[in-house]
Amino acid sequence: MPNRFYVTTPIYYVNDVPHIGHAYTTIAADVLARFYRLRGDDVFFLTGLDEHGQKVQQAAAKADIDPQAHCDRLMPTFKDLWTKLDISYDGFIRTTDPQHQAVVQRCLQTLHDKGLIYQAEYTGWYCTFDERFWTEKDLEQALCPDCRRPVEQVSERNYFFRMSQFQDRLKEHIHSHPEFIQPDSRRNEVLGFLQKPLEDLSISRPKSRLSWGIELPFDKDCVTYVWFDALVNYFSGLEYLGTHANAPEFWPASVHLVGKDILTTHAVYWSTMLMGMERTLPQSIFAHGWWTVDGEKMSKSRGNVVDPFAMIKEFGTDAFRYFLLRQVPFGQDGDFSLSSFHSRYQAELANDLGNLVSRTLAMLGNFSQHMVPRSDPQTETELEHQLQQAASALSEKIEQHLRALEFHRALEVTLGLVQMANQYIDKTAPWILAKDPDKKSRLQTVLFHLAESLRFLTFALAPFMPHAADSMKTRLGLTIDMSTPILASGPIWGEYDYINPVTKGTSLFPKKDLPSTSAPEPASSPTASAATGKKIESATPQTPSDLTPSDTPLIGIDEFLKVQLKVAKILEAERVPKSSKLLKLQVDVGAEKRQIIAGIGKKYSPEELVGKTIVVVANLKPAKLMGLESQGMVLAAGENDMLGLLGVSEDIAPGTKVK
């Protein structure tokens, strides 16, 4: 019988379009869901929308449409984002679903029948934004202690849930179940809150004040308080969503992921509601931190709300998923900035991971006819054993970290293997081994160890970056089905039979410019930042690539023929010290060997160039670049960024002229 794993996100208010905060929790939940599925567990992942309450009613009124029409209008944007972010939810709940409404009414009736709901006159300070009452002593300088907005005194007859009755039981439960509220600091916060006497919870609103909600089954003049309605989604969703025949058995939830601002409603309101209904409490509630943007609170009025759609468009889904979970320990607050996103993207995805993949596949192509060779144990050294050990220990480490919701650590250990494999390439220098026929077995051993490392990384990355993992699988020619429980028993080093050729393909994570300066717009024209929609002035002047063909002076054929182009073969390549861009190439141009210093080091690693047939300008005056003489120039496509070297499609001898 497989283990059951039930993960939830908060259900999001449909008062506005989704932002990075919504994406954050949902991505985290998705990684967990994917991870446990790959482990072979039976998983239910629930997310959805909170469609009732004052906020939604107000947003609808502002748009001058009926609240249901407003929800129907916004719902596809959330679903669209989840599709773009590869969110693999099992159930998407809307609190306006009739089935959900019926479960809420059933819960209310149960509590009412048990005498846990009563009616009373209540006067309190009401915060419309947070949709909750505060007592006089809760207020801070006459403002809502939560959002610091003005509150209004409201007096009305409401229904109350006897939450206070469960205070001691709740405290006891928190003490005896250390994993119940996480992280520890948040548990202490909730225990602190429970030091004060717990009040009963107002669970209704008179329709005269708020009509957009679920009618109380025992009073048609009232609707249910939006939080009571919303929290019930965690088990109503199991009753009618998804494809599992036994979905209600997923209760209790393994983990409710929530933001720190909604911890009290979950840890206190929801827990006591469950106690009242005599249902088991969730195993854990984990409160994550909040994102600020460039050091400031994210808000519409500041105009700095991070738009997940724009980030995906600019950097891709995998990179966005990676950054959010890698940058900040889940549970702590973090800051989002385009520059930190860009740096991490360049360093860890484009350079470390992307290069490892392209270097390995290029070498398998150049030195092993695109096939993964077998390792020769006679030629294995300590380096191979270290790599194998690190790879074999990876999935257990990831599991440990993910069980503790330490996403950043899981990614850190994964990146550790990436970096180790890159160092392994540098230390073993397969391009040198390739030149010596006596080193053939050693070369095969090295190439095999690199392929195996990539295979292990494919498995490790699957929950985090499903696209990249899938693409690595295809490039390596692996015949595994990534939707089966591939992490249930493995991977095991050396156990895979590589029968298919590998393919290098295009860059997994192409290098990028920082979005704010990448768009070559005239300085006078403001351009919108990809992430936040804020106006930014482009600092990049117009480049030659902006010129239209009619601006380019025409030349005659005789002028063109002055340029002597030749086919050349790259014999050796190495990086120019202290330069990220320059490579020192030794090329065969027929009668002679030339040294060419080429600015292609961001696109290519030295080892993938050796053996390539290219085209060079052979009669360029020699010039010095970083103190090194360059006797010619390689031809490449691209203006600011080098996109690819020009080659020849046939097998043509070096030195052949090009016209």
Ligand code: MSP
């Ligand atoms: N509808 C309620 C939840 C009901 S759950 C039964 C709600 N919705 S919300 O749309 O306002 O917020 C949803 C989540 O977004 C919360 O977990 C909140 O913490 C999170 N975030 C909102 N802004 C955020 C950041 N700036 N950073 C990270 N998460 C943030 O509350």
